[in-house]
Amino acid sequence: MNLDFTVFTFGLPILLKGLGNTILFCAISIVCGFVIACLIALCRLSRRSFLRLPALWFVEVFRNTPFLVQAFILFFAFPRLGVRIDATVAGIMVLSLYAGAYFSESIRGAILSVPKGQIEAARALGMPYLRAMRCIVLPQSLGYLLPATTNQIIGVIKDSAALSVITVPELSMAAQVVLGESFSPVETYVMVAILYWALTACVAAMMAYFERRVAAAAVATTSESARFATAGKSH
Amino acid sequence: MKFDFNVIVVQLPWLLKGAELTLSVSLLGIFFGTLVGVALALAQQSAISPLLYFVRVYISFIRGTPLFIQILIVFFILPSIGIDISRFTSGVVALSLNSGAYISEMIRGGLTSIRRGQIEAGRALGMPRPLIWRRIILPQVFTVILPPLTVEFASLLKYSALLSVIGVVELTRTAQQIIAATFKPIEIWLTVGVLYFIMCFALGVLTRRIERATTIYRLS
Numbered sequence: 001m002n003l004d005f006t007v008f009t010f011g012l013p014i015l016l017k018g019l020g021n022t023i024l025f026c027a028i029s030i031v032c033g034f035v036i037a038c039l040i041a042l043c044r045l046s047r048r049s050f051l052r053l054p055a056l057w058f059v060e061v062f063r064n065t066p067f068l069v070q071a072f073i074l075f076f077a078f079p080r081l082g083v084r085i086d087a088t089v090a091g092i093m094v095l096s097l098y099a100g101a102y103f104s105e106s107i108r109g110a111i112l113s114v115p116k117g118q119i120e121a122a123r124a125l126g127m128p129y130l131r132a133m134r135c136i137v138l139p140q141s142l143g144y145l146l147p148a149t150t151n152q153i154i155g156v157i158k159d160s161a162a163l164s165v166i167t168v169p170e171l172s173m174a175a176q177v178v179l180g181e182s183f184s185p186v187e188t189y190v191m192v193a194i195l196y197w198a199l200t201a202c203v204a205a206m207m208a209y210f211e212r213r214v215a216a217a218a219v220a221t222t223s224e225s226a227r228f229a230t231a232g233k234s235h
Numbered sequence: 236m237k238f239d240f241n242v243i244v245v246q247l248p249w250l251l252k253g254a255e256l257t258l259s260v261s262l263l264g265i266f267f268g269t270l271v272g273v274a275l276a277l278a279q280q281s282a283i284s285p286l287l288y289f290v291r292v293y294i295s296f297i298r299g300t301p302l303f304i305q306i307l308i309v310f311f312i313l314p315s316i317g318i319d320i321s322r323f324t325s326g327v328v329a330l331s332l333n334s335g336a337y338i339s340e341m342i343r344g345g346l347t348s349i350r351r352g353q354i355e356a357g358r359a360l361g362m363p364r365p366l367i368w369r370r371i372i373l374p375q376v377f378t379v380i381l382p383p384l385t386v387e388f389a390s391l392l393k394y395s396a397l398l399s400v401i402g403v404v405e406l407t408r409t410a411q412q413i414i415a416a417t418f419k420p421i422e423i424w425l426t427v428g429v430l431y432f433i434m435c436f437a438l439g440v441l442t443r444r445i446e447r448a449t450t451i452y453r454l455s
Contacts, residue, residue, distance in 0.1 A: 064389075068396040069396060069427055069428050069431060160301075161304060165400065193308060
């Protein structure tokens with residue numbers, strides 16, 4: 001087996017461009033997915049069944065079917081409805097919905113991890129529901145939310161590779177472009193794998209940094225309230 | 236726009252055949268994946284540092300790169316080092332290597348649920364290390380990791396759809412072939428989605444059953 005090193009010099013610029021696209025598409029999908037996930041999670045925690053059940057089915061459908069099949073369905077559904085749509089737009093849409101379904105589960109878990117009395121107290125003081133969620137529940141659930149989200153964000157980046165099948169011009173698609181020029185599949189795909197590896201490692205490091213920041217902030221607040229508590233006792 | 240139910244009825248037997256292959260490829264994947272996982276977990280317990288280092292890099296690589304790319308690497312690398320195997324086998328190898336890394340992490344977690352005293356008791360009775368693993372550690376670890384193992388199985392079942400790109404004629408590839416002949420993408424893809432949903436949903440129900448049945452083995 002001979003390694004073809006010329007692929008590295010000529011393929012790398014094409015692959016780096018693909019990597020840039022992957023980062024861009026994933027970033028958009030993660031942001032959109034997070035918004036979708038918040039709505040879904042709140043619907044799933046609702047007492048009204050016309051909100052809760054559709055949200056539950058949305059999550060079940062997206063979690064129990066392959067991402068590839070979801071992408072194909074959405075990609076072919078639009079032309080069928082008479083709407084011309086770019087493969088990239090369809091790809092970002094399906095990735096957002098997919099991410100939303102997965103994120104919503106960890107958001108729901110995070111909300112449930114905060115004791116119920118907290119939100120009841122906030123509501124009793126006259127705080128609107130969404131404000132109570134944002135000011136009371138969200139800061140307390142970050143310690144639970146961040147580690148869960150890290151894995152899911154990395155999952156979204158990895159699953160986005162399948163979008164090349166519906167011709168979205170991301171990193172895996174770039175690999176096929178490189179292969180069209182020179183037939184060295186092993187070298188090309190190993191290079192692609194290393195690029196994905198670097199990307200996911202960066203994301204993991206970034207999220208670990210946020211986790212440490214949140215943990216440090218939590219320790220600071222606890223020690224501060226402890227100081228208040230002891231100060232109160234000494235009086 | 237008209238929804239054509241007829242094509243679904245006509246093609247369903249072929250799709251079910253594809254679903255059968257999907258099931259068998261993921262079953263083989265989880266079986267060999269478990270073997271790989273046990274091997275990796277054992278290697279992680281060893282004191283040989285190059286081995287430890289290799290396992291750590293391997294798990295990080297598998298977890299940090301898309302399965303899609305791993306499948307393609309396995310598919311292209313095996314013939315180039317002189318191993319000539321079918322697309323199906325190459326797919327099973329890729330799925331096993333991937334799930335092995337995740338399963339070894341599960342086993343590592345499961346190992347913490349075994350009290351040290353049990354291993355010490357085994358040692359005190361003069362049991363050699365391999366026997367302790369076979370008789371004391373692994374049986375308990377497997378009851379603990381059975382629920383996550385079924386979750387991993389469901390996940391493999393979904394990700395086996397990616398094997399369609401290397402031409403394994405499982406459910407997704409069958410669908411592509413049918414669509415090429417009938418030009419009814421929406422009807423066929425929706426049916427395929429429903430078939431995957433049924434399989435994964437059933438596995439989810441099974442997972443919850445096993446979870447309930449194995450709670451007694453868990454350390455509280």
